[in-house]
Amino acid sequence: MNDFEGLRAVVTGGASGIGLAAARLLTTRGARVAVLDVAPDVPEPLLGYRCDVSSTPEVERAVTEAATTLGGIDVLVNNAGIGAQGDVTTNNDAEWHRVLDVNVVGMARVTRAALPHLRESSSAAVVNTCSIAAWQGLPNRVLYSASKGAVMAMTLAMATDHLDDGIRVNCVCPGTADTPWVGRLLDSAADPAAERAALAARQPMGRLVTADEVAGAIAYLASPGSSSTTGTALAVDGGMYGLRPRPRP
Incomplete structure (x- = not known):
């Protein structure tokens, strides 16, 4: 497929996991792709730019540099994010501010910086990485879920605001994905093998989602072939959102 031929994409958090899978897929389908990451060590032909999405100066600099090199921006994938564990008593105020600053305000910062370039595109699309935690x-x-609930609400509001700009805004909502980040969480568990089995079992298909599967959903939402799709949350969760199968024997 070459549906992204001639298009220019920016992927935040694109040096590993879902972001890297998305960046690679967009490249194979014809896009030129710039990756914004705190550790932007990416393989060619991806272009890496150092960017901490919690810093407005870094975001503005990185987006400007990427847009200048690419000659514009048609697609923005807001994928950068961090996790948090625990109930409402676990995380202190500083951690709440840190996670919301990266996961929510970070998306706003990057989109705000990219908006002038997106407005110049005839195929403008923004895809935000949300999560099933927004609705399950x-x-x-608690903290992670709150941040992703905000991402979903922000996606819908942005989609409405930018209808007249011709900018489509959607989000993808992965289930538990087999990524390096999830791997680190599993490693910290008392029984990593049992925790992995439990995470797989809670998804009706009985396994973790792959980064490539989420990347495929991101590419679908970003593609010019989805030009009538905006304000949509696309679940890639092994059936967690809508299915209630009977317990397996």
């Missing part, structure tokens, strides 16, 4: 009551994920 997951245990010990």
Whole structure:
């Protein structure tokens, strides 16, 4: 497929996991891709730019540099984010501010910086990485869930605000994905193998989502072929959102 031929994309958090899978897929389908990451060590032909999305000066500099090199921006994938564990008593105020600053305000910072370039594109699309945590009551994920609930609400509001700009805004909502970040969480568990099995079992398909599967959903939402799709939350969660299968014997 070459549906992204001639298009220019920026992917935040694109040096690993879902972000890297998305950046690679967009490249194979014809896009030129700039990755914004705190550790932007990416393989060619990806272009890496150092960027901490919690810093407005870094965001503005990185987006400007990427847009200058690419000659514009058609697609923005807001994927950068961090996790948090625990119930409402676990995380202190500083951690609440840190996670919301990266996961929510960070998306706003990058989109704000990219907006002038997106307005110049005839194929403008923004895809935000949300999570099933936005709509499922997951245990010990209060702070993370709050941040992703905000991402979903922000996606819908942005989609409405930028209809007249011709900018489509959607989000993808992965289930538990087999990524380096999840791997680190599993490593910190008392019984990593049992925790992995439990995470796989809670998804009706019985396994973790892959980064490539989420990347495919991101590419679908970003593609010019989805030009009538905006304000949508696309679940890639092994059936967690809508399915209630009977317990397996």
